[in-house]
Amino acid sequence: MDYTKLKQLRADTGISFSTCKKALEEADGDMKKAKEFLKKWGVETAQKKADRETKAGGVFTYMHHNRKVATLIELQSETDFVSGNDEFQSLGHELAMQAASVPADNVEEFMKQDYIRESGKTIEALVKEHIAKFGENIQIARFVRWELGG
16 A cells, blocks of 8 residues: 555545545555545445434625625534534635625525536535535535625
């Protein structure tokens, strides 16, 4: 096992060492293929956890620098342990910024948007990556977007 690749894959994805090791083994050490395995497994993990109840989480805000657009997002998780995690907090902020940048009428429409920081990745894919990373269900329960004069 190439531990340099294992460390790099862990650093790139934030996914557990054991899962990264398994992905590298399945991919015969190919980093690109290992990332594809992790992505596939993340989608499968998200699907398995989709019905699990989310009672913890937080409300996240973003105010655009011009003070003309603001958003609130309710992001839910299964436990306070995950909702207190720095990466969960960062995800909440990113989602609030996304909602300010690209208007949507509802959560379903919001989930289908391209993520502003990574073209080709949807908000749904971003959330699923975090579900795989944290090992528990995460849901965007609701959001509100205010625009001056709107």
